[in-house]
Structure formats: C-alpha cells, structure tokens
Amino acid sequence: ISQSGKSPDIVSVLAEAKRQGALTATISNFPDSDLGRAADFVIELHAGEEKSVAATKTYTSELAAIALLSSKLSGDSAMTVALERVPDFVAQALTASSDLDCVAERYRYMTACVVIGRGFNYCTAFEMALKMKELTYTSVEPYSSADFLHGPLALVAEGFPVFAIAPSGMMLADMQSFMDTARQRGAELIVISDDRDALAAARVPLS
Numbered sequence: 001i002s003q004s005g006k007s008p009d010i011v012s013v014l015a016e017a018k019r020q021g022a023l024t025a026t027i028s029n030f031p032d033s034d035l036g037r038a039a040d041f042v043i044e045l046h047a048g049e050e051k052s053v054a055a056t057k058t059y060t061s062e063l064a065a066i067a068l069l070s071s072k073l074s075g076d077s078a079m080t081v082a083l084e085r086v087p088d089f090v091a092q093a094l095t096a097s098s099d100l101d102c103v104a105e106r107y108r109y110m111t112a113c114v115v116i117g118r119g120f121n122y123c124t125a126f127e128m129a130l131k132m133k134e135l136t137y138t139s140v141e142p143y144s145s146a147d148f149l150h151g152p153l154a155l156v157a158e159g160f161p162v163f164a165i166a167p168s169g170m171m172l173a174d175m176q177s178f179m180d181t182a183r184q185r186g187a188e189l190i191v192i193s194d195d196r197d198a199l200a201a202a203r204v205p206l207s
Contacts, residue, residue, distance in 0.1 A: 001066075002026065003050060003058040005033025014038050027065045029058055043069065054131040096206075103190070103204055112139040113161035116148055116178060119171035128163065145178035158186035166191055166198040176201065 002010050005028040015038045018024045025041040029050065036042045047061040064086065071079035107113075115132070117125030125142035132140040143152055145164075156162065162182050166175035172195060179189055179201045191202035199205035 001062055002035050003029050003055055005030045005035035011035050011038055027062055054134045107161060110138060110161055115142045115163040116145050117165040118145045118174050121165045124165050145175055156182055156185040156187045159188050162187040163190045166193040168195045
C-alpha cells in the first residue's frame, strides 16, 4: 500500500514476492508508478493530487479501498451497503468544522497530549498523533487503552489532554472503562464517538 507508489523499500519487497511466485497487488494513487508496474493487480485510489503535508485524503481513500476489498472477498453484502453510506457521514462531519474551531482554540497552547484507541482504532490513534505532530509541532503520543494503563498513565495529571477514539462497537466497553480511569485522575477528555454514553464522559465531546 503506497500513495505515491515510489517508496523503494515497498517496491523491492513486492518485486521479490513476485519473483518467488506470489500473487501481488497494490493499492496506490498512481497505477503507473514503479509499484503499480511491479504488481499483478492495482487498485487505484482515484484521490487526485495529494497537496496536504499531512496526507489525509489519500490515507482515508486507502482505508476505504481496504474495507471495500474486505467486503468483496468475504461476501459481506451488509458491509458493502454500510460503506456506501460513508460519504454521507463524512459530509456530516465536515459540517462540524466551525464547532471544531472553538475546540482547537481551547488547546491552542497545549504542548503535549496522548491519543488513545483500541482494536481497529489503535492504528487511528497513531495516524491522528502523526498528523497532530506534523501540523501543530506538539508532542503527541498514541497508545492502546490497555498499554496506557501500564505505566504511561502516570503522565495524567489534572487537566492533561487525552484524546479518546471511542466509536460504538466491540471495543467501546473497554474504552469507557479507560475513560473512567483517566477522568478519575483529572484528565481533560476529548472524546470522538457516535455513542451518547461515551460522549457524556468527555470534557469536550466530538460526535
């Protein structure tokens, strides 16, 4: 998986896999790239030129491509239908940009924070932390809720910002338990969720 299809290490790994007889495929924004030419199959992102330093639309396009591929390989028609609704949800999220301006102003002078996720959203925590580092020059560390409770929890004092990614699903109960613990230590919880109970735990809820 490569937005540009130019990363030499990824190209070399795929080329070696093909040399050994493996079936190879790539997800890329540039099907005519070195990676695209080396692969047997190419899933093109059709995301257009990525102009953002913190590559966002290509990253979300890659996630969409992976999810669509998974739904087709598994024959999960319900997942396919759910994915078709994603553009509407994204549009709804974008309408909240004015509200987010107020939230951002609250943390204008923040120097450090953590981002917590679990399950599939463990990688979301890493991506969010990376983007915050790139764009705000803030010290941001990602953790799973399980790992954070074993040592890093000592970071949390009164008012320390903790971003929690806690959507509805099988990991929600775990995240709610984590948020209870963080709140007891005085954390300033910023919760990203579609669940009312999870949002109720937040100092700053982001639905």
